[in-house]
Amino acid sequence: MLNILSDFLVRRPEGYYCQYGDFYIDAMLPVPVDVVSHGHGDHARPGHGIIYCTAVTGAIMHYRYAQQPLSSYRKIDFKSSFHIGQVELTFIPAGHILGSAQILMEYKGVRYLYTGDYKLQEDETCEPIEIVQADVLITECTFADPDVIHPDxxxxxxxxxxxxxxxxxxxxxxxxxxxxxxxxxxxxxxxxxxxxxxxxxxxxxxxxxxxxxxxxxxxxxxxxxxxxxxxxxxxxxxxxxxxxxxxxxxxxxxxxxxxxxxxxxxxxFISDHVDWNDILYFIQAVKPQEVWTLHGDGRILKQHFEGNLDVRDIY
The missing domain is CATH 3.40.50.10710 (Metallo-hydrolase/oxidoreductase)
Incomplete structure (x- = not known):
């Protein structure tokens, strides 16, 4: 029986915090240790003590935030696991922009997957998304609405x-x-x-x-x-x-x-985020036991899966 920790990732004023590794994800305010999913300004900010990210995200941040010391970056290759405290992390391509990563976190046998922003549509300018299975899917909900279907x-x-x-x-x-x-x-x-x-x-x-x-x-x-x-x-x-x-x-x-x-x-209408059908497909492919939502409104997704899958917002 998996012991999914409901407080594995929580919302704080600084950003999303994992107490079991003592790090933040996509923090908007300066923190000691931040794991950055990609280079967009609503996910990547300066002022942190240590920044874990992909090499491309590091290059983008260095261009945008020249005041951030180069020595603070820990640039990690895709699919190369590393540890922060007792949590093992792996960057998985997210398909959103060049260098964008999903963040797979493994702790005491449970796999938590933070998507960051992601897309399934083809884009030859960045790494294509890769799908891995996880026990908890932590997904963005920018367009989590059945009325939003992106055209070709x-x-x-x-x-x-x-x-x-x-x-x-x-x-x-x-x-x-x-x-x-x-x-x-x-x-x-x-x-x-x-x-x-x-x-x-x-x-x-x-x-x-x-x-x-x-x-x-x-x-x-x-x-x-x-x-x-x-x-x-x-x-x-x-x-x-x-x-x-x-x-x-x-x-x-x-x-x-x-x-x-x-x-x-x-x-x-050209979007770099998943639409409603994409999110449903992605959930089916990842096969999570729980879905946690952020970066948007997850209420429609919760209603859709009522009685079949536990969906809730990050608290």
């Missing part, structure tokens, strides 16, 4: 081919921008990708550490105004919002959120 990203990106104008494409700078560049390179071959200076260094990290080279150019105002209207100018959210009066361009924002498609000229 290839069909979505091909919408750009139908536009007779240049395109102002809003995107998150890390992960999404690089995936979009790759999708445009493959499925919109007549489109030139111009990249905002705020995104450019992250493209270069992907070029250096990722599985493939991307085809893109640094943004040049003259290029946008001259020649054929075949450019896609990729910009971060704040820049996209400031260009509300941009003329002679089609405005689009790539996201799984419906609210971010409003007031644009073109909808582009």
């Amino acid at each position: 990203p290839i069909a979505e990106i091909k919408k750009l081919n139908e536009q007779p104008f240049n395109i102002l494409l809003g995107t998150y700078g890390l992960g999404k921008a690089q995936r979009l560049t790759d999708l445009i390179n493959k499925h919109c071959p007549n489109r030139r990708v111009l990249v905002h200076h705020g995104i450019l260094p992250l493209h270069r990290i992907y070029d250096d550490l990722g599985p493939k080279k991307l085809v893109y150019e640094q943004y040049n105002r003259r290029e946008m105004k001259l020649g054929e209207p075949n450019k896609v100018y990729m910009v971060p959210p704040m820049t996209f919002n400031s260009y509300i009066r941009a003329t002679n361009v089609v405005r689009a924002f790539a996201s799984g959120w419906k609210r971010l498609q409003q007031h644009n000229d073109l909808s582009l």
Whole structure:
């Protein structure tokens, strides 16, 4: 009989805390020991004493948080186990962005799997997700709603081919921008990708550490105004919002959120998170005895499995 510890991972103001190894996961405030699932700013923050992460996540954090001492990083390869206290941890590819990891934690014969953010859709710019079985699945719930089913990203990106104008494409700078560049390179071959200076260094990290080279150019105002209207100018959210009066361009924002498609000229539903069907598939594949939810609303998931599987939020 497994002894699943209900307090193995708990929510604290600093982040998610494991008392049995005395470490945090994806802490938002400085802590002595933090295990970071991936490089997005809502999971990776500076100021910690020791940071366990993958090599790519470490490179992203070093670029974003230069004040974090290099000596604080403990860069761990995927599927290489390590110990913090009495807890054995292993990084498993999560498929979310380059370097993103699920965190498998084993303690006294029980396997606890923290997904971080993850996706099942194909993405050639990052490591594909790997599925392992666990007794407790700790899953994000960003889109844990049966009303959210992500469309085919290839069909979505091909919408750009139908536009007779240049395109102002809003995107998150890390992960999404690089995936979009790759999708445009493959499925919109007549489109030139111009990249905002705020995104450019992250493209270069992907070029250096990722599985493939991307085809893109640094943004040049003259290029946008001259020649054929075949450019896609990729910009971060704040820049996209400031260009509300941009003329002679089609405005689009790539996201799984419906609210971010409003007031644009073109909808582009491309998400780097699992949707409802993906979560159900993943739970079936992992075969957990319990599911703990975080990073979103897990109530619908709890109702769906009522009487068949114990689903609860992390307390």
